[in-house]
Amino acid sequence: MATDKPGRTTGPFSGLLIVDLSHVLCGPFCTRLFADLGARVVKVERPKSGDDARAFGPFLNGRSVYFSFINRGKESIALDLRDDDDRKVLFAMIRRADVLVENFRPGTMERLGLGYPKLAEMNPRLIYGSISGFGQTGPLSKERAYDTVIQGISGIMSVTGYPGGPPTRVGTSVADLTSGLYGFAAIASALYARESTGKGTKIDVAMLDSMMTFVEHGVMEYSATGEIPGRLGNRHPLITPFDTFRTGDEPIVVCAGDDELFARLCGAIGRPELADERRFASNAERTANHAALKQALEAALTTKPSQHWLDTIARAGVPCGPINTVDKAVEHPQTNARNMMIVSDGIRMTGNPVKIDGYDDPAERPAAPGLDADGIRIRREFGGR
Amino acid sequence: MATDKPGRTTGPFSGLLIVDLSHVLCGPFCTRLFADLGARVVKVERPKSGDDARAFGPFLNGRSVYFSFINRGKESIALDLRDDDDRKVLFAMIRRADVLVENFRPGTMERLGLGYPKLAEMNPRLIYGSISGFGQTGPLSKERAYDTVIQGISGIMSVTGYPGGPPTRVGTSVADLTSGLYGFAAIASALYARESTGKGTKIDVAMLDSMMTFVEHGVMEYSATGEIPGRLGNRHPLITPFDTFRTGDEPIVVCAGDDELFARLCGAIGRPELADERRFASNAERTANHAALKQALEAALTTKPSQHWLDTIARAGVPCGPINTVDKAVEHPQTNARNMMIVSDGIRMTGNPVKIDGYDDPAERPAAPGLDADGIRIRREFGGR
Numbered sequence: 135m136a137t138d139k140p141g142r143t144t145g146p147f148s149g150l151l152i153v154d155l156s157h158v159l160c161g162p163f164c165t166r167l168f169a170d171l172g173a174r175v176v177k178v179e180r181p182k183s184g185d186d187a188r189a190f191g192p193f194l195n196g197r198s199v200y201f202s203f204i205n206r207g208k209e210s211i212a213l214d215l216r217d218d219d220d221r222k223v224l225f226a227m228i229r230r231a232d233v234l235v236e237n238f239r240p241g242t243m244e245r246l247g248l249g250y251p252k253l254a255e256m257n258p259r260l261i262y263g264s265i266s267g268f269g270q271t272g273p274l275s276k277e278r279a280y281d282t283v284i285q286g287i288s289g290i291m292s293v294t295g296y297p298g299g300p301p302t303r304v305g306t307s308v309a310d311l312t313s314g315l316y317g318f319a320a321i322a323s324a325l326y327a328r329e330s331t332g333k334g335t336k337i338d339v340a341m342l343d344s345m346m347t348f349v350e351h352g353v354m355e356y357s358a359t360g361e362i363p364g365r366l367g368n369r370h371p372l373i374t375p376f377d378t379f380r381t382g383d384e385p386i387v388v389c390a391g392d393d394e395l396f397a398r399l400c401g402a403i404g405r406p407e408l409a410d411e412r413r414f415a416s417n418a419e420r421t422a423n424h425a426a427l428k429q430a431l432e433a434a435l436t437t438k439p440s441q442h443w444l445d446t447i448a449r450a451g452v453p454c455g456p457i458n459t460v461d462k463a464v465e466h467p468q469t470n471a472r473n474m475m476i477v478s479d480g481i482r483m484t485g486n487p488v489k490i491d492g493y494d495d496p497a498e499r500p501a502a503p504g505l506d507a508d509g510i511r512i513r514r515e516f517g518g519r
Numbered sequence: 520m521a522t523d524k525p526g527r528t529t530g531p532f533s534g535l536l537i538v539d540l541s542h543v544l545c546g547p548f549c550t551r552l553f554a555d556l557g558a559r560v561v562k563v564e565r566p567k568s569g570d571d572a573r574a575f576g577p578f579l580n581g582r583s584v585y586f587s588f589i590n591r592g593k594e595s596i597a598l599d600l601r602d603d604d605d606r607k608v609l610f611a612m613i614r615r616a617d618v619l620v621e622n623f624r625p626g627t628m629e630r631l632g633l634g635y636p637k638l639a640e641m642n643p644r645l646i647y648g649s650i651s652g653f654g655q656t657g658p659l660s661k662e663r664a665y666d667t668v669i670q671g672i673s674g675i676m677s678v679t680g681y682p683g684g685p686p687t688r689v690g691t692s693v694a695d696l697t698s699g700l701y702g703f704a705a706i707a708s709a710l711y712a713r714e715s716t717g718k719g720t721k722i723d724v725a726m727l728d729s730m731m732t733f734v735e736h737g738v739m740e741y742s743a744t745g746e747i748p749g750r751l752g753n754r755h756p757l758i759t760p761f762d763t764f765r766t767g768d769e770p771i772v773v774c775a776g777d778d779e780l781f782a783r784l785c786g787a788i789g790r791p792e793l794a795d796e797r798r799f800a801s802n803a804e805r806t807a808n809h810a811a812l813k814q815a816l817e818a819a820l821t822t823k824p825s826q827h828w829l830d831t832i833a834r835a836g837v838p839c840g841p842i843n844t845v846d847k848a849v850e851h852p853q854t855n856a857r858n859m860m861i862v863s864d865g866i867r868m869t870g871n872p873v874k875i876d877g878y879d880d881p882a883e884r885p886a887a888p889g890l891d892a893d894g895i896r897i898r899r900e901f902g903g904r
Contacts, residue, residue: 145708146708146709146711146712147708147711147712167704171708186777189802190757190758191743191757191803192739192740192743192744192757193743194742194743199739199742199743200736200739200757203735203738203739204735267838268853269853269857269874271856271857272852272853272856272857273852273853273856274852274853275853277833277838278836278837278838279838279840280761280774280776280838281755281774282753282755282761282762282763282772282774283772283774283838283839283840284840285772286763286771286772286840286841286842286843287840287841287843287848287851287853288843288848289843289844289845289847289848289849290689290690290691291753291763291842292842292843292844292845293690293691293845294679294687294688294689294690294691295680295687295690296684296685296687299681299684300681300753300763300770301753301763301770301842302679302680302681302687302690302752302753303679303752303753303754303763304675304679304689304693305675305678305679305680305687305737305750305751306675306678306679306733306734306735306736306737307735307736307755308689308693308733311732311733311735312697312700315697315700315701315704316700316872316873318704319552319700319703319704319707319873320873320874320875322704322707322708322711323530323531323532323556323707323873323875324531324875325711326531326532326707326710326711326714327531327532327875329711329714333877335875335876335877336875336876337873337874337875337876338874338876339872339873339874340857340872340874342853342854342859343854343857343859343870343872343874344872346848346854346859346869346872347696347869347872348691348693348696349691349845349848349869350588350589350691350692350696350869351585351691351692352690352691352845353588353845353849353868353869354577354584354585354588354868355577355845356845356846356849357579357584357849357866357867357868358576358577358578358579358584358866359577362844362845362846363844363845365690366690367687367688368667368676368685368686368687368688369688370666370667370692372575372576372577372585373575376665376667377667378667378671378676378685378686378688385685385686386671387667387668387670387671389665389666389667389668391665392571417574418576448662451663452663453652453662453663453664453665453668454668455664455668455669455671455672456671456672457671457676457677457686458671458672458673458674458677459674459677459747459748460674460677460678460734460737460738460740460741460747460748461741461747462674463672463673463674463677463731463734464674464738464741464742466672467657467658467659468653468654468657468658468659468660468672468727469727469728469731471656471657471658472654472656472657472725472728474727474728474731481742481743482742483738483739483742484731484732484734484735484738485728487701487724487725487728487729487731487732488701488704488705488708488722488724489654489705489722489723489724489725489728490705490708490709490712490720490721490722491720491721491722491723492718492720
């Protein structure tokens with residue numbers, strides 16, 4: 135690995151080689167986590183245009199900020215997967231690789247002659263990670279899927295939003311990101327197991343499966359009662375008060391999950407008698423009477439501005455907080471104290487949340503590669519032309 | 520490990536012992552993933568009441584379905600962490616454990632005399648995984664946080680919902696679940712690294728850090744332009760059409776991310792001329808003119824019911840889908856073809872999305888334990904009274 139990209143941080147995966155055939159979001163997000171944690175990730179891109187995400191806005195100085203966020207710290211080589219000479223380079227890499235990641239539609243890798251059995255023969259230690267919309271099996275397996283399609287099918291949109299209002303998309307590509315993170319977790323698990331078995335394996339992570347595990351409360355309710363869970367606005371389905379509340383200006387979040395926190399909250403807002411009311415005496419009663427409780431709390435909270443209440447309620451030891459816009463979240467002292475905003479190629483971007491003692495967590499990380507930026511060097515290294 | 524719980528499935532973590540001091544959601548979700556993948560997880564609970572989640576609804580036959588979902592396949596022992604005899608049992612377990620997981624407020628473990636340096640001295644191979652609201656460092660470190668507080672601070676609520684409408688909570692505990700999954704990924708990474716270093720380490724995962732990595736598009740936009748991203752309803756910020764659309768009855772999701780898919784969509788709905796309009800000629804132009812495009816598409820789509828369009832649009836190869844309620848997601852043939860609904864102790868619950876070739880992925884999994892259900896056996900095994 136002597137010739138790989140300079141400036142890589144060390145991490146638990148230092149020394150690993152990952153061949154990354156994936157594009158756009160779920161696969162590249164998975165491999166970015168590996169790059170952040172020390173692995174060498176060689177991104178294999180289609181000649182001329184490369185990863186579709188290179189054309190996604192927003193742009194800064196002519197570069198796709200989207201692509202830069204998701205592909206920092208990787209190397210790039212352009213290979214035509216149907217060209218014999220290019221395939222020789224790919225196969226040479228695969229023979230030495232620890233992990234291959236792909237997120238094509240199921241069936242595509244097989245059509246390209248890159249199915250798992252063939253690659254496993256070439257390299258029995260290879261961990262072959264597939265991330266797809268619906269997975270490699272089941273009646274919908276071969277269907278195309280994008281994030282919002284999966285959000286719709288999984289039920290998460292049906293439980294997001296306000297009662298009486300429309301179903302609501304989670305305002306980020308949560309199905310892509312969740313499946314990318316599960317893909318990372320699955321590959322790390324298989325790498326650990328390979329240390330004892332000596333053998334690689336095949337991983338099959340689906341966006342729909344991943345998203346289903348995030349609909350927990352909705353599935354719990356349906357499983358327990360047979361009833362179809364609806365939209366609750368910002369209220370927690372099981373715990374009260376655990377919601378957003380109006381104040382004199384901006385709304386705030388208050389979570390007073392147990393009787394003690396609830397009593398402290400009532401004291402802090404000058405309404406201690408609320409904690410003594412029978413209809414608010416337990417979490418079950420507060421949840422049953424959530425509308426009346428919200429009205430009573432807001433009657434007090436709307437008398438003063440949000441900052442007053444955030445200070446007062448936090449001082450009473452009750453979890454609360456503002457509803458930040460993205461700029462406030464990004465500039466928050468807590469975010470920056472933990473290197474959660476870093477710089478890469480002059481672009482400020484989200485950092486690495488996997489903090490492991492003994493490894494670097496730098497505030498500056500290597501750039502995303504230009505298309506085929508490492509092509510010549512990689513071809514030389516792996517014995518191609 | 521001969522005496523551990525029967526019926527455990529085999530997986531990449533078979534043979535591992537995890538001491539789980541965590542409660543409610545993010546920590547227990549992390550360790551459930553390990554239990555699903557073969558690890559032995561011993562849940563240490565407070566005597567008498569146990570994990571708070573045991574009191575959370577919904578209930579089925581007197582058991583908390585919430586607790587059952589998140590704690591299946593674990594063992595339980597009740598230990599008073601301040602009692603000397605109980606601490607002996609705990610320390611005996613920790614000496615033999617591979618992993619410890621805790622999600623107390625930062626500072627609590629140290630106050631209990633269970634800080635990392637002390638436990639590392641006891642067992643230098645121990646991986647000590649902490650998951651907390653704000654992390655072990657930074658100005659907010661010691662503050663209490665629950666899911667909605669983190670959703671508010673991270674900015675994700677500010678980008679979820681409709682233009683002109685209020686900020687909207689993601690209708691599931693996404694900050695807990697995401698940090699639990701990052702915690703799992705971090706521990707699996709550290710276990711892999713331990714195979715070469717021989718040493719344990721400390722992991723510090725925060726709900727806020729985890730959530731920030733899921734606000735990707737919002738952070739991209741702010742980073743590139745300095746502008747504060749707002750709420751877009753169900754529309755994708757960068758790709759058009761990629762949204763929900765009204766039909767003759769229920770709304771549907773359609774994602775036609777590139778020019779070819781867009782042309783196919785226009786053909787499928789009988790409006791091929793839309794693909795030729797200059798204002799819809801590229802993704803950038805479609806995104807700039809998203810409102811006009813939505814109006815044009817809905818003018819066609821509202822003439823027939825959703826099922827007609829889902830069939831027609833899918834046949835044209837364009838990604839689309841229904842907006843399912845939770846019951847439809849749970850009963851979906853794709854969900855069940857992949858064992859994503861399983862049975863544990865008679866309760867139907869979400870399955871394991873980490874599908875790794877060569878390991879079981881059973882449709883029935885061991886139950887969650889009663890409080891202290893394994894206490895006598897574990898005390899005997901680890902040499903306590």
